[in-house]
Amino acid sequence: MKLKFIAAAALSLIMGVSTVYGAEKQAEEKRVITYEEAVELAVKNNSSLATLNESLDLMEKNNELLVQQFESTIVSLGQLGQGTMNNATGTILTNAKTLESNIKKSKLNKEIATIGSEYLVRNYFSGIKQAEAGIELLEDKYYLTLESYNQSLLKNKLGIISDNDLQTAKNNVEKDKSTLEQTKLTIEKTYESLGNALGLSQGTDFEIEYNVDYAPMEMTRSLESYISTSVSNNPSLEILENNEDLAATIKNISVYSTEPYSYLQNEYSYNSASRNYGDAVDNMKVSIAATYNDVMKYELERESLEAALVDAQTTYNTALTNYNLGNVTELTLKQAELGLKSAENDLLTNTYNHDMKVFEFENPSVIQSAQ
Numbered sequence: 001m002k003l004k005f006i007a008a009a010a011l012s013l014i015m016g017v018s019t020v021y022g023a024e025k026q027a028e029e030k031r032v033i034t035y036e037e038a039v040e041l042a043v044k045n046n047s048s049l050a051t052l053n054e055s056l057d058l059m060e061k062n063n064e065l066l067v068q069q070f071e072s073t074i075v076s077l078g079q080l081g082q083g084t085m086n087n088a089t090g091t092i093l094t095n096a097k098t099l100e101s102n103i104k105k106s107k108l109n110k111e112i113a114t115i116g117s118e119y120l121v122r123n124y125f126s127g128i129k130q131a132e133a134g135i136e137l138l139e140d141k142y143y144l145t146l147e148s149y150n151q152s153l154l155k156n157k158l159g160i161i162s163d164n165d166l167q168t169a170k171n172n173v174e175k176d177k178s179t180l181e182q183t184k185l186t187i188e189k190t191y192e193s194l195g196n197a198l199g200l201s202q203g204t205d206f207e208i209e210y211n212v213d214y215a216p217m218e219m220t221r222s223l224e225s226y227i228s229t230s231v232s233n234n235p236s237l238e239i240l241e242n243n244e245d246l247a248a249t250i251k252n253i254s255v256y257s258t259e260p261y262s263y264l265q266n267e268y269s270y271n272s273a274s275r276n277y278g279d280a281v282d283n284m285k286v287s288i289a290a291t292y293n294d295v296m297k298y299e300l301e302r303e304s305l306e307a308a309l310v311d312a313q314t315t316y317n318t319a320l321t322n323y324n325l326g327n328v329t330e331l332t333l334k335q336a337e338l339g340l341k342s343a344e345n346d347l348l349t350n351t352y353n354h355d356m357k358v359f360e361f362e363n364p365s366v367i368q369s370a371q
Contacts, residue, residue, distance in 0.1 A: 030205050030207045031204065031206040032206070032207055032208075033209065034208075034209045035121065035122075035208075035210050038125065038198055038208070039117065039118045039121050041198040041199055041200075042117040042118070042120060042121050042197055042198055043114055043118075044199065045197065045198055045199030046113055046114075046116075046117050048109075048113050049110060049113045049114065049117075052109055052110050052113065053110070055106060056103065056106045056107065056110070059102055059103050059106065093253055094250055094253060097246060097250065098246060098250075101243070101245070101246040104242050105239050105242055105243075108235040108236075108238050108239050109235075109239070111235045111365075112235050112236055112365050115235075115363050115365055115366060116365075119359065119360075119363065119366040120197060121194075122355075122356065122359055123356070124190065124193075124194045124197070125208055125210040126210075126212075126352045126355065128187060128194070128208060129208070129210055129212075129352060130348065130352050131186065131190075132187060133345055133348050134183065134345055135180075135183060135184065135187070136341070137338070137342060137345050138176070138179060138180045138183060139180060140334075140337075140338050140341065141176055141338060142173075142176040142177055142179075142180050144331070144334055144335060145169075145172050145173050146173050146176075147331055147334075148169060148331065149172070152165065152166050152169040153166065191206075194208075212352055212355045214302070214350075214351040214354065214355075217295050217299070217358050217361070223289065223292055226288075227285050227288050227289065230284075230288055230364050231281055231284055231285060231288075234284060234364055234365055235365050236280075236365045237280055237284060240273070240276055240280050241277050243273045243277065244270070244273040244274050244276075244277045247266070247269045247270035247272075247273040247274070248270050250266050250269070250270075251263075251266040251267055251269070251270045284364060284367075287364065288361065288364050288367070291357060291360050291361045291364070291367060292361055294357045295354065295358055295361055298353055298354035298357060299354065301350055302347070302350050302354070305343070305346050305347050305350055306347065308346070309340075311343075312336075312339045312342070312343035313340060313343075315336050315339060315340070316336040316337055318336075319332055319333045319335075319336035319337075320333060320336075
């Protein structure tokens with residue numbers, strides 16, 4: 001059974017939650033939050049987006065003033081059409097181009113932050129749903145281990161098994177109980193963290209509504225063509241491309257300056273921005289290809305999981321027949337039933353993991369964001 005992911009998800013997604021929900025809640029109807037509602041709340045509660053909106057508004061106002069200042073300076077100095085401008089004019093133009101670049105980057109960062117908010121919600125929902133589906137499985141496993149231990153107690157008294165075998169059975173009970181309790185606690189903490197990410201008030205008791213149907217990913221073109229298009233439309237790469245364009249613009253502005261080697265510094269800045277953009281494009285291509293391979297891995301894995309489910313169903317049917325005939329114990333039947341539930345849970349885990357990878361493949365900015 002694959003529940004290890006929830007611990008990793010909790011560590012990576014729980015962002016210093018200081019809000020603690022009450023351990024005991026009054027029995028009341030829980031608020032149900034859909035995926036779409038959660039995404040809307042996450043976007044609204046994203047402090048980075050709020051900051052970007054405020055700074056973008058200020059930059060656009062400053063940009064209007066800079067444009068007016070630049071136009072009036074050009075007219076007063078009569079420098080239109082000249083290849084070289086004085087330091088004051090060059091500085092105004094540089095500032096204007098820089099501000100224009102920053103406005104564009106802020107808009108792209110808003111797009112990245114919005115996609116990131118949806119990705120965050122998807123991670124939470126996927127992790128919670130997988131863990132909740134596994135809770136029943138863990139409970140069944142714990143009670144079966146406990147039942148097996150009780151039988152071991154009797155066998156030990158009869159001298160059928162040793163004290164070491166009895167201790168091993170007891171250790172298995174304690175281990176399964178601990179796993180069950182830790183998973184329940186992790187789910188509770190993840191709900192708390194999700195509530196915080198959505199901006200819900202302290203103590204809000206809620207559950208999520210989220211179902212994913214498995215469907216193989218369809219590609220209508222070659223992977224190479226898809227990667228090329230994704231790279232050209234990727235907002236995180238557009239930010240780095242914008243940095244390169246700005247550096248080229250500043251380098252090409254001929255400005256009289258008393259500072260030594262100023263042109264060389266601008267040349268260096270352009271070369272650095274160009275390398276950063278080129279490296280990011282190469283890394284993004286590799287990341288998209290790797291994500292595609294992960295998607296294919298889950299699709300291939302599903303074939304074996306479906307076969308395993310058929311085998312588990314056959315094993316359970318056989319155990320049920322033998323139990324009705326009195327050939328096997330109830331414990332044996334329950335163990336076969338647990339095997340069937342485990343196979344079903346493996347398929348569910350595959351469905352959610354596959355869905356996450358498809359989302360990453362379709363939104364590569366969540367894989368690798370530009371700094």
